[in-house]
Amino acid sequence: DFSDPFISKRFRAADATPVPRFLSTRAQLYERVFPQYRQPVEIGGFSLDSQRSFFNDSRQLRYYVDPGKKPHFNLRDGYRDRFIKRDDGVKEKLDHILRWIVSNRAKLRSTPTSLSSSPLGVDFVTWRGHLTKVLTTPYETQEGWLLAVSYFRGTLYMSEVETEAARVNRENRTERHEEMMYWGYKFEQYVCADDVNSVPDRGGVVNTNEAFCTVVQTRLADHKLLFSGEVDCRDKDPAAPAAPACYIELKTSAEICTPKQRSNFNRFKLLKWWAQSFLPGVPRVVAGFRDHDGVVVSVETIHISKISQLIKNEHNCWKPTVCMNFCSDFLSFVKSVVKEDNPRLVYLFTWEPRRDVTYTVHRDSQYTFLPDWYINEITS
Ligand code: A3P
Ligand code: MG
Ligand code: MG
Numbered sequence: 001d002f003s004d005p006f007i008s009k010r011f012r013a014a015d016a017t018p019v020p021r022f023l024s025t026r027a028q029l030y031e032r033v034f035p036q037y038r039q040p041v042e043i044g045g046f047s048l049d050s051q052r053s054f055f056n057d058s059r060q061l062r063y064y065v066d067p068g069k070k071p072h073f074n075l076r077d078g079y080r081d082r083f084i085k086r087d088d089g090v091k092e093k094l095d096h097i098l099r100w101i102v103s104n105r106a107k108l109r110s111t112p113t114s115l116s117s118s119p120l121g122v123d124f125v126t127w128r129g130h131l132t133k134v135l136t137t138p139y140e141t142q143e144g145w146l147l148a149v150s151y152f153r154g155t156l157y158m159s160e161v162e163t164e165a166a167r168v169n170r171e172n173r174t175e176r177h178e179e180m181m182y183w184g185y186k187f188e189q190y191v192c193a194d195d196v197n198s199v200p201d202r203g204g205v206v207n208t209n210e211a212f213c214t215v216v217q218t219r220l221a222d223h224k225l226l227f228s229g230e231v232d233c234r235d236k237d238p239a240a241p242a243a244p245a246c247y248i249e250l251k252t253s254a255e256i257c258t259p260k261q262r263s264n265f266n267r268f269k270l271l272k273w274w275a276q277s278f279l280p281g282v283p284r285v286v287a288g289f290r291d292h293d294g295v296v297v298s299v300e301t302i303h304i305s306k307i308s309q310l311i312k313n314e315h316n317c318w319k320p321t322v323c324m325n326f327c328s329d330f331l332s333f334v335k336s337v338v339k340e341d342n343p344r345l346v347y348l349f350t351w352e353p354r355r356d357v358t359y360t361v362h363r364d365s366q367y368t369f370l371p372d373w374y375i376n377e378i379t380s
Pocket of ligand 3: 250251
């Protein structure tokens, strides 16, 4: 399905530089000075309700209620009878972010954008979760990814496509795995209140359709980014700093009993936690450590800015600078490959562990992801 270069009046750059075919993911290649990453600024947010309906406001944002150091929460409670699980077979692509953009176009256009040639004033629009996967790529040994990119009116849109392997895993999860996925959401319910003055409702239903997502703008090297990510809760202190600094990411993890478990936690879990929260500028993770029966035995706050110190003594460990430099170079690679402004053309960037990033080009295919309603809205 490889297309020939297509002659269009709207190419990104009218130069004849050769287009690269691949990008290496070897960590050592990215061990250089930390790239410029501007403090992320929240430019808005949106909510998805219990039916997954979109609202251009923060009605689903919850408030963190400190549970103390040893709360003994039972994370298994309610799995059978008080759990409504989002259908993860439904692929929403960038639709909610596009909906937010359409609802907030005036705000976006009035933002000073200096030399930008795009009406939105950004180079990339994507989900935070997609960028997290890019950041961790030089250290990932298990799961590959597919990222679809279309160039439309001066902005590159990047939307994940589920890999065949990920689909097989999703459709064949064990009952134990299904239940353990619930534990993370149950922990959220134990430590979150719906209103600033209320308390958590541990007897309520856990519905994973509900979400609050922040929309942030930032810049990595010369890439202007607009992305959205789910926020678990916020500090309820009215004197807390403005978003995203008041946001708190919630996590669960197996309790750490041995030096080997500590090392694995630092090398694998902290990488994912760091990448997810560093990107939107969320400063803290509250971690619930649980035993094999799903009982939370301790709760700890981890400051994202202290993680690089925590891992320094770890042998052969991941480095934040490698993650950020790889991301910057990947975005440059995308810019050098995707030149034709056409929402029906998709460049599919592919990566498998121990391989280079490569791509294929697809016209009017199953991969096209920018919906007509969005194209019509932006074009008019
Ligand atoms: P934990 O983070 O406690 O594992 P998030 O932490 O990003 O807010 O996600 C909330 C919960 O969703 C997770 O809780 C986990 O249970 C589930 N979850 C998130 N990403 C997942 C993934 N890729 N696969 C399976 N479950 C996932
Ligand atoms: Mg979350
Ligand atoms: Mg979380």
